[in-house]
Amino acid sequence: MSPKHLIINCDDFGQSPPMNAAIMHLLEEQRVSSATIMAPAPGFEEAAEWCKRRGQANVGLHLTLTSEFDAIRWPSLTGHPSLHDESGHMVKTVEQFERQADTGAVMKELAAQYEAASSRGIRLSHADNHMGSLYGMATGRSHLPQVLRQCARWKLPFRLFRKIDPKDELLSGIPGADRIVSKVSALAGVLGVAIPDYLLSHPFHIVEGETYESFKAMMIAKMYDLPEGISETYIHPAVEDSRMLVEVPHWEKRVWEYKLMLDEDFAYAIRDAGVILTNYDYVRKHGRRSRVRSAFSLARELLRK
Template identity: 80%
Template sequence: MSPKHLIINCDDFGQSPPMNEAIQHLLEERKVSSATIMAPAPGFEEAAEWSRRRGQPNIGLHLTLTSEFNALRWQSMTGHPSLHDESGHMHKTVEAFERNADTDAVMKEILAQYEAVVRHGIPLTHADNHMGSLYGMAVGRSHIPQVLRQCAKWKLPFRLFRKVHPTDTLLSSIPGVERIVAKASSLAGVLGVAIPDYLLSHSFEVEEGETYERFKQTMITKMYNLPDGISETYIHPAVEDAGMRTLIPHWEKRVWEYRLMLDDDFAYAIKDAGVVLTNYDYIRKYGRASRVGSAFALARELLRK
């Protein structure tokens, strides 16, 4: 049996003080693999300064092109009008972003976010994407080829995946996801960009009838059903905060995710299931595919009708 390696990444580092507090605690206690930071968000300076001061070694770039909450909005760093809605903030939905964003403006914004993090003296380990806005899952307008080329220049791994695990109902429900993944992962291989084998998702929202205990058991079951290879899952942890709970939809799920990482039952399940908690340094070493094999695979996918 091949080893089962898992990355647990904290998305949305820098979004708000309650999220920063939770993520910093989990990084300090080494309960998670890494975190990815949002350069345009209101809590970025706090998160970046903490990371720089500690010399935190496992911080990635959370490429942010959307601003989804009514009560917590942010603007792009470059100010291009195609990246904003009528309020002057980034688009609320992935669909609105895909329909309106100019590709050149997107790439300039991504570069600006990268440079903002680097200026703070943070050695980035990888990149991923807030709300999946770059994947083209809403109306089919993907920026993944451009982003992968940029990651190749930065020499950074990127959150993508080679296969869809059958137990992942969220990803499996996307029409044509297998072909989308095959083309994108093959292109990553051609460009020499390291990626995980699987991405394991779960509902961002509190589902009907869901409790913390039910959520915990779902996540524990995933540990025992983890596929061979390198998987990544992501969380959005936050501490209890009365103000944010009234402003941010499904804030309770974020508090649950924070609690789960500190839960002894979850820690035991990881060990008992033989899962090795790893990070993007491991992806950098072992997550690249053969460029020649990837080129053949990409050609095959492009020629398919």
């Protein structure tokens, strides 16, 4: 049996002080694999200074093109009008971003976010994408080819996946997802961009009837049912904060995710299931595929009707 490697990534590092507090704690205690930082967000400077002071090596770049919450909003770093709504902040929804963003402006913004993190001494481990805005899930307008080329230039792995775990109800339920994944993962291989094998998702919000205990049980079950290879799951941990609980939707779920990472039952399940907690350094070394084979795979996918 092949080993089962798992990356637990904390998204939204730099979003706000309560999220920073949770993510810093989890990284310090080595309860998670990595985090990805949001350069345009209001908590970025605090998070970046902490990373530089500690020489934190497992922090990636959370490519951010949307600003979804009324209580916490931010503009782009480059100021291009196609990246903003009427308030002067980045747009709230993925659909709005896909419909109005100029591709050239998107790539300049991503370059500015990379430079903002790098210039503050962060040794970026990988890149991923806030809200999946670059994937084309809302209207079909994807920026993934451009982003993969950029990651190749940056020499960074990217959060993508080669296969869809049939037990993942969210991803397996997307029509045509298998074919899209095959095409894009083959392109990553051609460009030499390392990616994980699987992405494991769970609902961002509290579903009807869900409690912390049922959420914990579901996440523990995932550890025992993990597919072979390199998987990533992402969380949005945050400490309790009275204002955020009122003003930010689903904040309680973020608190649950923070609590779960510190829960000894969850830590025991990882060990008992034989799961190896790893990070994107492992993906960098083991997540590439042959460029020649990837080129054949990509050609085959492009020729399919």
